[in-house]
Amino acid sequence: MTYTSGQSLASSVTRYRYENGRRYHAFRDGSYYGPNDEKTTMHESIVHHLWLLTLRDKLFLAPLDNPQLILDVGTGTGLWAIDMADHFPGAEIIATDLSPTQISSAPPNIRFEVDDACSEWTYPENSFDFVHVRGLTGCVRDWDHLYAQAFKHLKPGAHFEHLEFSITTTDASPPPPNSSPTPASLLYTQFSTSILTLGDTSTGQTFRTISSMPSYFARAGFRDITSHSFIWPIGPWPSDPHLKELGRWGERNWVEGFEGWVLALYTRVLGWKYEDVMGFVERMKGVVRDRRNHWYHEVRCVYGRKPVPGEEEEEEAKEGGKEGKQS
Numbered sequence: 210m211t212y213t214s215g216q217s218l219a220s221s222v223t224r225y226r227y228e229n230g231r232r233y234h235a236f237r238d239g240s241y242y243g244p245n246d247e248k249t250t251m252h253e254s255i256v257h258h259l260w261l262l263t264l265r266d267k268l269f270l271a272p273l274d275n276p277q278l279i280l281d282v283g284t285g286t287g288l289w290a291i292d293m294a295d296h297f298p299g300a301e302i303i304a305t306d307l308s309p310t311q312i313s314s315a316p317p318n319i320r321f322e323v324d325d326a327c328s329e330w331t332y333p334e335n336s337f338d339f340v341h342v343r344g345l346t347g348c349v350r351d352w353d354h355l356y357a358q359a360f361k362h363l364k365p366g367a368h369f370e371h372l373e374f375s376i377t378t379t380d381a382s383p384p385p386p387n388s389s390p391t392p393a394s395l396l397y398t399q400f401s402t403s404i405l406t407l408g409d410t411s412t413g414q415t416f417r418t419i420s421s422m423p424s425y426f427a428r429a430g431f432r433d434i435t436s437h438s439f440i441w442p443i444g445p446w447p448s449d450p451h452l453k454e455l456g457r458w459g460e461r462n463w464v465e466g467f468e469g470w471v472l473a474l475y476t477r478v479l480g481w482k483y484e485d486v487m488g489f490v491e492r493m494k495g496v497v498r499d500r501r502n503h504w505y506h507e508v509r510c511v512y513g514r515k516p517v518p519g520e521e522e523e524e525e526a527k528e529g530g531k532e533g534k535q536s
Contacts, residue, residue, distance in 0.1 A: 228476075231472060242470075244472075248465070251465065252469065253288065255461050255465055259455065259458045262454060262455050263441070268289065268293055268296060269341065270435075271370045271512035271514075273368065275297075276338035277300050277338055278300065278337050279339045280303050280337050281303070281341045282345070294316040302320070305326055307323065307325060326355060330361070335365065336362055337367060340368075341370050345418075347404070349418075350414050352415075353428055356426065357429050363515045365515055365518060370512035373509055374506060376400075377507075379506065380393070380502075381504065396493050396496050404416050405417060407479065412478060422511040432516050432520070436510070439509070440455075442456030442503075443460055443505060444498075444499075446502075446503040472486055475489075
């Protein structure tokens with residue numbers, strides 16, 4: 210396993226930022242709101258399992274055919290990239306992140322790099338057979354630029370796949386009309402409203418990514434854009450066995466991950482005191498664990514294909530022929 214970046218690992222890459230009992234990345238300090246400590250490592254394993262359950266044990270939904278070079282953007286602890294390295298032992302996997310916190314026991318065909326995917330990519334153009342992004346909502350200032358980078362560095366005919374979660378939650382058992390908001394409703398709404406507004410007005414890194422993914426693909430020039438939507442129940446309340454299992458892990462996702470989602474954003478950006486944030490975290494955990502509450506949020510997987518040379522011209526010719534017949 211190797212690490213590469215514009216700086217040595219003895220520099221700011223490994224001089225972590227410690228704040229409110231959590232550890233954060235130092236490379237491009239502040240560009241990502243989440244911690245990178247052991248608690249986060251444990252939480253990322255929960256999220257990885259959730260996605261595997263969601264996709265029915267698939268690592269991707271795009272139609273891949275013997276890929277040779279794969280890029281995983283924002284790899285985190287590298288669990289997806291490691292699974293892909295095992296799944297495609299003949300492929301080379303490059304996995305990038307702001308922090309060098311990946312698992313050390315990685316397969317030989319994977320290379321971890323410390324890099325900021327929001328900067329200009331330095332890979333050769335038309336080089337990757339697959340580019341993968343998962344769970345970077347709230348971390349990117351210019352999604353159109355990132356999509357353009359993926360498009361530029363994919364081989365013609367290759368696929369880009371992006372998976373995200375929604376910050377907004379929905380009550381599956383809403384109270385009667387005109388009744389007072391429940392404690393759960395108040396807390397979930399406070400959380401989603403504050404985070405969405407914060408991204409819109411303060412950080413410039415939107416948390417509304419999930420609703421814009423298909424349009425990002427289209428603007429970048431991708432074809433055969435395919436979108437799959439799923440739900441993550443928060444708690445094991447569904448009667449369907451698959452959704453119930455998702456809900457068990459969805460509850461763990463919120464209980465183990467919520468502190469990391471809000472701590473830096475609320476203290477650094479909104480100016481909350483640490484004690485107030487932790488009080489909010491504990492109240493949210495209580496709501497999440499309350500079996501009377503039946504809430505869920507949406508997740509989405511979207512992929513698209515980079516067209517091959519001449520494909521655009523062929524389609525334009527076909528459209529021109531149609532218009533000629535109509536006139």
